Amino acid sequence: MNINVLIVDDKQSNLISLELLINQISSKSNVIKAQSANEALDILLKKQIDLILCDIQMPIMDGFEFANLLKQNHKTKNIPLIFLTAIHKDKQSQKRGFDLGAIDYITKPIDEIQLTNKIKIYEKLILLQKQMKQDELVYAKAIEDNSPNIIIITKENKIKHANKKFFEFTGYTTLNNFKKDHQCISDFFEEKSDFIQKNINNTYWIDYILSTPNEPHIAIIKKDSKDYYFQIHCSKINTDKHTEYITTFEDITEIKNINQELYKLKSAIENSPISIVITDTEGKLEYVNPWFSKVTGYSYKEAIGMNPNILKTGYTKDEEYRELWTEITHDHIWRGVFKNKKKNGQEYWESVLITPIHNSDGNIINYLGIKQEITEQVYLRQEIKEQEEIMIAQSRHAAMGEMISMIAHQWRQPLSIISMGVNNILADIELDLLNKETLKGTAFEIITQTQKLSKTIDDFKDFFKPNKEKEETTIDKILSDTFNVIGNSLENNDIQVITNYKSTKTIKTYPREIMQVFINILKNAKEVLLEKNIKTKQIFIITEDIENSINIKICDNALGISQDIMNQIFNPYFTTKNQQNGTGLGLYISRTIIEKNLLGSIKAYNKNDGVCFEIILPREI
Amino acid sequence: MEDINIFRDKIQHLKVLFVDDEEQIREGTYKLLSKFFTVIKTCKDGQEGVELFTKENDFDIVITDIRMPKLNGIDMIKKIKEINPNIFVIFITASRGKLDINENLYNLYLTKPILYDDIKTIINEAYKL
Numbered sequence: 001m002n003i004n005v006l007i008v009d010d011k012q013s014n015l016i017s018l019e020l021l022i023n024q025i026s027s028k029s030n031v032i033k034a035q036s037a038n039e040a041l042d043i044l045l046k047k048q049i050d051l052i053l054c055d056i057q058m059p060i061m062d063g064f065e066f067a068n069l070l071k072q073n074h075k076t077k078n079i080p081l082i083f084l085t086a087i088h089k090d091k092q093s094q095k096r097g098f099d100l101g102a103i104d105y106i107t108k109p110i111d112e113i114q115l116t117n118k119i120k121i122y123e124k125l126i127l128l129q130k131q132m133k134q135d136e137l138v139y140a141k142a143i144e145d146n147s148p149n150i151i152i153i154t155k156e157n158k159i160k161h162a163n164k165k166f167f168e169f170t171g172y173t174t175l176n177n178f179k180k181d182h183q184c185i186s187d188f189f190e191e192k193s194d195f196i197q198k199n200i201n202n203t204y205w206i207d208y209i210l211s212t213p214n215e216p217h218i219a220i221i222k223k224d225s226k227d228y229y230f231q232i233h234c235s236k237i238n239t240d241k242h243t244e245y246i247t248t249f250e251d252i253t254e255i256k257n258i259n260q261e262l263y264k265l266k267s268a269i270e271n272s273p274i275s276i277v278i279t280d281t282e283g284k285l286e287y288v289n290p291w292f293s294k295v296t297g298y299s300y301k302e303a304i305g306m307n308p309n310i311l312k313t314g315y316t317k318d319e320e321y322r323e324l325w326t327e328i329t330h331d332h333i334w335r336g337v338f339k340n341k342k343k344n345g346q347e348y349w350e351s352v353l354i355t356p357i358h359n360s361d362g363n364i365i366n367y368l369g370i371k372q373e374i375t376e377q378v379y380l381r382q383e384i385k386e387q388e389e390i391m392i393a394q395s396r397h398a399a400m401g402e403m404i405s406m407i408a409h410q411w412r413q414p415l416s417i418i419s420m421g422v423n424n425i426l427a428d429i430e431l432d433l434l435n436k437e438t439l440k441g442t443a444f445e446i447i448t449q450t451q452k453l454s455k456t457i458d459d460f461k462d463f464f465k466p467n468k469e470k471e472e473t474t475i476d477k478i479l480s481d482t483f484n485v486i487g488n489s490l491e492n493n494d495i496q497v498i499t500n501y502k503s504t505k506t507i508k509t510y511p512r513e514i515m516q517v518f519i520n521i522l523k524n525a526k527e528v529l530l531e532k533n534i535k536t537k538q539i540f541i542i543t544e545d546i547e548n549s550i551n552i553k554i555c556d557n558a559l560g561i562s563q564d565i566m567n568q569i570f571n572p573y574f575t576t577k578n579q580q581n582g583t584g585l586g587l588y589i590s591r592t593i594i595e596k597n598l599l600g601s602i603k604a605y606n607k608n609d610g611v612c613f614e615i616i617l618p619r620e621i
Numbered sequence: 622m623e624d625i626n627i628f629r630d631k632i633q634h635l636k637v638l639f640v641d642d643e644e645q646i647r648e649g650t651y652k653l654l655s656k657f658f659t660v661i662k663t664c665k666d667g668q669e670g671v672e673l674f675t676k677e678n679d680f681d682i683v684i685t686d687i688r689m690p691k692l693n694g695i696d697m698i699k700k701i702k703e704i705n706p707n708i709f710v711i712f713i714t715a716s717r718g719k720l721d722i723n724e725n726l727y728n729l730y731l732t733k734p735i736l737y738d739d740i741k742t743i744i745n746e747a748y749k750l
Contacts, residue, residue, distance in 0.1 A: 416646050427657075431626065431656055
């Protein structure tokens, strides 16, 4: 880097000797000679001069006038000027010189040592200044070019300068081309309320922004059918005469979109009717949503920093908590049910899901807990369970009642025969007709009948013992046992039982439960056949092996039932019989037994002038 | 009853109709009654009973079960009484407790199973006839 030194003197010899001197002193100086002030002015127009050494005494225009002119031109007023004079050595002249802005006033004959020193110093200073200025320009350009923001400099509402990003965004290559089509960048602003437009509140946009520096100012510019959001910053550049502004446009489109997304998500979490909590890696609460506070009674402030185990009631065992921790710290999701306690002590149930949250490196940084209150469902389920138990007990009682009347029925005949036999013996005694043979016969008959009484008891005795273990048996045996229990109650009512037993395979199950179901169905069939007074009452029983199940069909010919009723027969408390005869629980319990205890299925449908009950039981449960 | 034989002599001419749907009861009762009565006819249901009575209406005593298929004991007796209103009617019922039947319809009722004492009651009543 060099400095351009302009020396002005009307005497050629002075110019040459000064030029020599300067070249000796400073290697970085380019000396330019002017023999008059006017010549100097010409040169100043064309060249960038860094230092002027000027003689005062010159014809036409002297040094002072020359300096004065320089002062008035903004291009030249800051160029350091040194007066050299042989004549004007007086203090007044010196003062005049300094008043005109000279940085030094040197008298001739020139003290070479002094001059050397001065020139060296000035050289350094000027070079430094030049360097700084150049550096500044380099920095400014670097910032401008590399800025992701659009930067423009305006003066009197016209763009004087724009950075790389401006041209990239607007699609113009030069400011002139831009100005051919547009007056200002504000031409592109979308008209939308609450956003910056060319004129706001009757103020030019730049002025408006400058007047409200503490508010965010955002403008929308549409490009390629996409809306870009820019945040605008304006500041004044301090210059001497004209006001210039530097305006930056920061693209916040992405941020705005993200914010909208975040807002949506935040809204969802805040308004969710499910408790959502976030804990740190030690399990302390970092965030709870409003629903959590609603459920537990703990406010946000109270909850933060707490460990969720303050909600513990002791229902969950310590083991389970340890398991929970192990699962989630090993990056697994944990699901479970807790019985928790509100701030006011009230207990409630919740279904909980805890999942780890990771950062971008894959490390666990938080745990997310989602909790749904299920108190009502839990109580409801308990209630239903209790109801079912009551129903089963009721049904058992009803079944027992039926059993007892069946036993009574089966006993009646043998008892009649026994008493008849005994009566005969007594009559024979009184009438003196006693005969050993007849007596023996009667005695044997009585024994036979007592055996029948005994068998009935045996058949029923085990009936009410609930099956604790599964038994291996066949469906044939179960049916046979069933008929033992119901005795001739079907025959006595003229009901023909037609069987087709095709099943031969064994089944490992609870036989007495199956018997209960068969008895229920047969009883219902008997009753409907009698009720409808069917001429030829028939019941069909068909068994069949189908893969790993046994299929049993029990059908009657009692003309079937309407679809309406068919849809309800398995419902609890539904009955078509009057109160004394039907509790309505029979088929409901039967279905429960088959589906829950025996893991099978039962269905009913109309077929061939009657109703069929089809039961499918797995051969092994 | 001092001497049952005396009773027997007096009543044995009476004609008895016994109606019950159970075969073993009919057999057993027939055997027993035939020790006291000479003529005993049995029927298995109310319908048969009416048919028989229509043919032979000279029965003195009717002993009948109530619950029977086709025609039950009560309806049978109603029909029989149309033919012979003075017939002596004994109902045999399976249920305990008072019979819910018009008392004019029958003379006596017994509960199953028939015990020897019941037989004696029958004989006593028959004796009065």
